[in-house]
Amino acid sequence: MLAVRGLSKAYGAKRVLDGVDLDLAEGESLVVIGGSGTGKSVLLRCILGLETPDAGQVLWRGEPLAGQQAAFMDGFGMLFQNAALFDSLPVWRNVAFRLLRTMPKTQARRIAIDKLARVGLGPEVADLYPAELSGGMRKRAGLARAIAADPKVIFFDEPTTGLDPIRAAAINALIRGIVDETGATAITITHDMSSVRSIADRVALLDCGRLRWQGSVAGLDSAEDDYLRDFVAGRARPMARGPQA
Amino acid sequence: MNPIRLTGRAAIGLTRMTGQVTIFAARGLARVGQHPAELARQVVQIGWLSLPVVGLTALFTGAALALQIHSGGERFQAGDVVPAIVAIGMARELGPVLGGLMVAARVASAIAAELGTMRVTEQIDALVTLSTDPVGWLVSPRLWAALLCVPMLVGVGDVIGIMGGWLIGVNALGFNSAIYLSNSWAYLESWDVVSGLLKGAVFGLIVALSGCWFGMTAAGGAAGVGRATTNAVVAASVGILAANFALTGLFF
Ligand SMILES: Nc1ncnc2c1ncn2[C@@H]1O[C@H](COP(=O)(O)OP(=O)(O)O)[C@@H](O)[C@H]1O
Ligand SMILES: [Mg+2]
Numbered sequence: 001m002l003a004v005r006g007l008s009k010a011y012g013a014k015r016v017l018d019g020v021d022l023d024l025a026e027g028e029s030l031v032v033i034g035g036s037g038t039g040k041s042v043l044l045r046c047i048l049g050l051e052t053p054d055a056g057q058v059l060w061r062g063e064p065l066a067g068q069q070a071a072f073m074d075g076f077g078m079l080f081q082n083a084a085l086f087d088s089l090p091v092w093r094n095v096a097f098r099l100l101r102t103m104p105k106t107q108a109r110r111i112a113i114d115k116l117a118r119v120g121l122g123p124e125v126a127d128l129y130p131a132e133l134s135g136g137m138r139k140r141a142g143l144a145r146a147i148a149a150d151p152k153v154i155f156f157d158e159p160t161t162g163l164d165p166i167r168a169a170a171i172n173a174l175i176r177g178i179v180d181e182t183g184a185t186a187i188t189i190t191h192d193m194s195s196v197r198s199i200a201d202r203v204a205l206l207d208c209g210r211l212r213w214q215g216s217v218a219g220l221d222s223a224e225d226d227y228l229r230d231f232v233a234g235r236a237r238p239m240a241r242g243p244q245a
Numbered sequence: 246m247n248p249i250r251l252t253g254r255a256a257i258g259l260t261r262m263t264g265q266v267t268i269f270a271a272r273g274l275a276r277v278g279q280h281p282a283e284l285a286r287q288v289v290q291i292g293w294l295s296l297p298v299v300g301l302t303a304l305f306t307g308a309a310l311a312l313q314i315h316s317g318g319e320r321f322q323a324g325d326v327v328p329a330i331v332a333i334g335m336a337r338e339l340g341p342v343l344g345g346l347m348v349a350a351r352v353a354s355a356i357a358a359e360l361g362t363m364r365v366t367e368q369i370d371a372l373v374t375l376s377t378d379p380v381g382w383l384v385s386p387r388l389w390a391a392l393l394c395v396p397m398l399v400g401v402g403d404v405i406g407i408m409g410g411w412l413i414g415v416n417a418l419g420f421n422s423a424i425y426l427s428n429s430w431a432y433l434e435s436w437d438v439v440s441g442l443l444k445g446a447v448f449g450l451i452v453a454l455s456g457c458w459f460g461m462t463a464a465g466g467a468a469g470v471g472r473a474t475t476n477a478v479v480a481a482s483v484g485i486l487a488a489n490f491a492l493t494g495l496f497f
Contacts, residue, residue: 045370048370048373048374050370050373070376073373073374073375073376074376076374077374078371078374080367080370080371082366082367084366084367084368084370084371085368085371086363086368086371087362087363087368088359097375097377098375098376101376145375
């Protein structure tokens, strides 16, 4: 359904993406892992057209996504790495942002409070402003906003970073639940191997600007790739790596 | 690098930027009325909340103008022209220019800082993923609010400035109150006022456009937002003074 072909992006002399190929089937949950600063967030931004890639194509249902961005976004939701909540709006209006375009305020607010409850935030948070929340709370409010309008395609950029292990497990279960219940197609970025195991249908490892390895969760443990094995096991490696090294 | 090439490069850069800003402004103005609640919010922010600073500026300017014109006019026995010159000077020149500059300091910086922060914290990208056009939601209401409110601020400033002159005229320069006021209106033509209000509309657009452009194109974290804010105020102030010269030449 979503196909990425030869996506490349450089900032100055720094080549961040160097020909990424990726296919995503409808209803599939892909998890992208990779070291910090390897371009995982940039990959999502390039797919969405928020950043102009230097080369490559993104196809959605066989046609370039760039030509149907409005239609794509109508059924899309995204959790940004730093939540990107609107500072000027209270939390519930952030969550209900898309809903408020199509339904009355009371109904949108009710749904927003329900979505906040699903990410573990009580109704007392609804009228606070983003600046009054902790980092983990902002992240979860951003998650509630991403899923508020029941999107068909969802991108989660590090959904559990900054959360305690119990909350993180609950968020992992929530994401898996959404994918299973609504049949949504999801790309999740994470460093958290417990997220990988509970969310992924398929895993891809981004390294040196390319997808170095792709496979099932079961395949993670039997993989030959030594970098992947170290990544999964959390073993130290020499620090100087990457396309610029 | 040789100077001709450097000049050429600068000229091309300037032309390209002028084109980009013009297209940006046209897009912003074209998306009128998509978000009336946002427009109302910006009218309060840009218009209503600028009243105190514009009013105080006009009051002191009118008062100082009365003192200056009186002492200058006395040299050729023309101290009586104070009311008329204060009124004409405020309406045609000082009301719009000083009002515009005060709004530039207050509003261009605020817009650039707010939109710049939204840009570097990905809030503008978040708008796109929520099927909301950032130009329609953020830029258009600010451009229109400034375009509509600054002329009104200029109008209020004109009246307050004339009152500042009147206060000094009556209390310090020995004018009769009724005569001062009637002389203020007697020599004032409607074009004096209307031209000042038109200047105000142009200055309002320049202020909001500077703030929106530098805010929307900000990059590079907090330092980038700081640069955007500085650039917005400088561009708005210089833009107002240049446009004032051009419009004065055009109108009179
Ligand atoms: N706007 C930008 N300008 C310059 N460099 C950038 C920009 N955005 C990202 N980068 C660089 O791209 C690399 C990948 O960033 P990112 O995708 O955020 O990493 P991560 O995989 O941790 O999400 C980083 O090394 C970063 O320095
Ligand atoms: Mg990232």
